[in-house]
Amino acid sequence: MSLLPEKPLIISPSLAATIGLEETVLLQLLNELMCHGKPERQGDYEWLNIDSGQLQKFTPFWCLADLQRVVGNLRDKGILLVASPPLTEGNLLRFAFNEQCAGNTNTTKHGEFPATLPATPAHQSTRPIPPDWRPENDVLQQLAQYNIPAAFIADQLPEFITYWTERGEPRYSWGSKFIKHVLRLWRAQQTETAKRGQDTLMSRDWQPSQDAMDILTQQAAINRNFVEDAIPEFVLYWLERGESSSTWNSRFIMHVKRQWARFTHTMEQDTMPRPLAADWQPREELFEVLTLANIPRDFAKRLVPEFVLYWRDSGQLYGSWNTKFLQQVKREWSRHQTHTQDSSDGKQQRSDRPGSTRSRTLVDELSDRSWATP
The missing domain is CATH 1.10.8 (Helicase, Ruva Protein; domain 3)
Structure with missing residues (x-):
């Protein structure tokens, strides 16, 4: 019984040493297919179309990716001309040998290369x-x-x-x-x-995705109210800038994380419970935190007298009056921005968060003292 179940491919050792073994094997095969196929004359070249399935049948030792790699090597070496998409993306190889056809097409015997070898490094100088x-x-x-x-x-x-x-x-x-x-x-x-x-403009009703909220409130352990209070100022800032982006959630995460880091660093030393002094004033660092949130300094300072009067009358002790005041300023700013937007576009923004000033009536807003809750 023969050990060779099919006709072997015969290759040239000198050519294999010149252009590579794999390239020589495929070149020999393509030459066989060209000899037995029906090439199409186009310009100065003879072109042949080979189905990728048929090509794989003749080269079962290569996958499509390997075939594409070797075809690419032959093309880059100037041996083949290829006029089809990569084999991994299409199902057809359209190729021609990089040698112009003479007036009479050279004929070859079965299993032999053409008399003039396609342009290769051994036959064509750089x-x-x-x-x-x-x-x-x-x-x-x-x-x-x-x-x-x-x-x-x-x-x-x-x-x-x-x-x-x-x-x-x-x-x-x-x-x-x-x-x-x-x-x-x-x-x-x-x-x-x-x-x-994919870029979009910021819209007035923009809300962070649930994934963004989970990253901030669960992974970064940031207070949820702090995150929600940051939404209006974030929206307003980017509305005014008029920029487009495809990563609003990522920007919001970075915005909140920066504010939270500054906030916790500023407030971490202010923890001893005590009554509010009559001449109390916010720390300078607190105004820096508000600046990060795009809240004007004058707006915050106007709220100081009411804040001091309320807490002096209550007589309560609290560990961080700066924190309490920051919460009040952010809520009042959110309410102020909501009223401004409502008057400009004639519609009231709503929030799903219970107790939000954006979902209350005017009476509720005027009597709101949620910022005064210890």
């Missing part, structure tokens, strides 16, 4: 890029397979020639180099375009 270099039609056809506009391709040509002229490096195939250059820039542009398409 050369610097000419100043007047232009991509050949097969290069443009291959780029067209990726739906790249001709205008975009033309725009990349001057930069490509200038770059490689200055470097002065020789190449076997400037066409394959140009294909890689254009594909890289096209994919970068498509990525940037897709990213810009």
Whole structure:
């Protein structure tokens, strides 16, 4: 019984030493397919279409990714011309040997290479890029397979020639180099375009996602009321700036974390319970925290007399009057901003949070003293 169940592929040892063993195996196979197939004459080249399934049948030792890699190596070495998408993305390989057809097509015997070997490093010398270099039609056809506009391709040509002229490096195939250059820039542009398409303007009714709230309240252990009170000021700030973004939740998380870190650092030493002094004034650090929240200093200072009067009359002791005052200022600012927005667009904002000033009647708001709760 024969140990060779099928016809073996015969390769040239010298060619394998020149272009690589895998490349030689695939080149021999493609030559066989070209000899027995029905190539199509287009311009100066003979093109053949091979189904990827058929190609894998002849090369069961390679997967599609391996085949694409070897095909790419042959193309980069200037041996093959390829006018089809990658095998991993399509189901067809359209190729031609990089040798122009003479008036009479060279004939070959079964199992032999053409009399003139396709351009390889052993048969074609490297050369610097000419100043007047232009991509050949097969290069443009291959780029067209990726739906790249001709205008975009033309725009990349001057930069490509200038770059490689200055470097002065020789190449076997400037066409394959140009294909890689254009594909890289096209994919970068498509990525940037897709990213810009996801950007949105800040809206008045914007709310952080549940994931963002969980990150802040559970993972970062930030007081939920503190987080919710930060929403109106965050929305107002970005409404006024008029910027677009696809990462509003990420920005909000960073905004709240910065405010919380500053807040806890400022208040961590103010913990001894005591009555409020008659001449009490907020610490300077508290105004810095309010600045981070875009709350005007004058607005906060106007609230000091009422705050002092209420707590002096109550006679209660509290560990951090600065914290208590900060809570009052943030609530009053939120109420102030809500009224301002309502008067401008004629509609009342609502909040799902129980007790929020944004979900109360005017009577409730005038009698609200939630900030006075110990």
